[in-house]
Amino acid sequence: MGDIRVGACSWTDRQLVASGWYPPGRRDAEGRLRHYATRLPVVEVDAGYYALPSRRNSDLWVERTPDSFRFDVKVFSLLTGHPTRPEALPADLRARLGGADLAALRRGRAGDALLDEVWARFADAVEPLRAAGRLGAVLFQFPPWFAPGPAAEDALRECARRTAGRPLAVEFRHPGWWTAAEADATAALLAGLDATAVGVDTVQGAAGSLPPVLPVTRPRLAVVRFHGRSAAWGRGSKEDRFRHDYDVTELAAWVPRLRRAARRTDELHVLFNNCCADAAVRAAETMRGLLATPA
Structure with a gap:
């Protein structure tokens, strides 16, 4: 059975x-990071979505964590087509842009030159983690409007090309990717790109709810993210969308599924994104305890 690592989607919230x-x-x-690494063996760098990470921080993270620790780094919003605040760009890049460029950013779009520079800076920032063996995954969380189709498939191939040599993981927020009619094709597409399909746990029955699947598309790594089960999923503030305290029965129901996935991959990352107060780290510690109990 592969190594199951359980953690949270932030240690700085x-x-x-x-x-x-x-x-x-x-x-x-x-x-904070040193303490977190004594309690949990993996963490997601959610902050990478809101601003480009820095190489200096990656150097510090390597220094402050043990060799066995893993960081899953979420890519910058612009790289997944999300609306991006111009202020999130480094000042020198922002200074090069005109009014039309800034307006395009707010729609999640950018010219080739800017995209090339953002990709290059992201790759440079995570290089210390990769070189030290601490980079678990480069996580692409695509928006709800990223629907199955030829344009999306081309975008995924471009992501795979840009991240060559780094572990690529893909989370979809459009439920169409994992319907019964599309699931096999989605899994085959990601497997062909050597990409990890990210499974999710969300509330069921709401607009935009995602099925609780955990496909294994890459033999080296599988990932599942627990977003909570708030009825405000897909709407409202971030706090509303992710406010949920998992109880032990909700977590225990996932244990057989996690163990089955772990038998098909070298490493499984189980990440809790219900980041309200200490709900995520408490859920992670409870899940670790459940997984440590003999089947």
């Missing part, structure tokens, strides 16, 4: 820091 999960004396940037 303000509500987590304020929750008291970090002990006194471990609430500065270095102390």
Whole structure:
């Protein structure tokens, strides 16, 4: 059975820091990460979506974590076609843009030159993690309007080309990718790109709900992200969408599925994104306990 690593989608979330999960004396940037790495073996760098990560931070993260630790880095919003605030770009890139460029950014679009530069900077930023063996995955979370079809398939091939040599993971927010009619074709497409299909847990029955599938498309890594089961999924504020405390029965129901997936891959990352107060880290620690119990 592959190694099952359970963690959270942030270690710097303000509500987590304020929750008291970090002990006194471990609430500065270095102390938080060192403490987190003693409790959980993997973390998602969710902040990469909101601003380009920096190589300096990656160097520090390597220094502050053990050799066995993993970082799954979420790619910058512009690289998945999400609307992007111009302020999220580095100042030198922003200074090169005209009014039309800034308007395009807000629609999730950019010219080839800007995209090339953003891709290059992202790759440079995560290189220390890759070189140290700490880069678990480069996570592409595509928006709800990224629907199955030739244009989306071309975009996925471009992502695979741009991330060659780095572990690619893909999460869809359009439920059409994993319908009964499309699931096999989606899995085959991602397997052909050597990409990990990201499974999800969300509320069921709401507009935009995703089926709780966990396809294994890459023998080296599988990933599942637990987003909570808020009825506000797909609408409302971030806090509304992800506010959920998983109870032990909800988590235990996933254990057989996780174990089956782990038998088909070298490593399985189980990440909790219900980042309100300490809900995510508590759920992660509970899930670790359940997985440690003999079947």
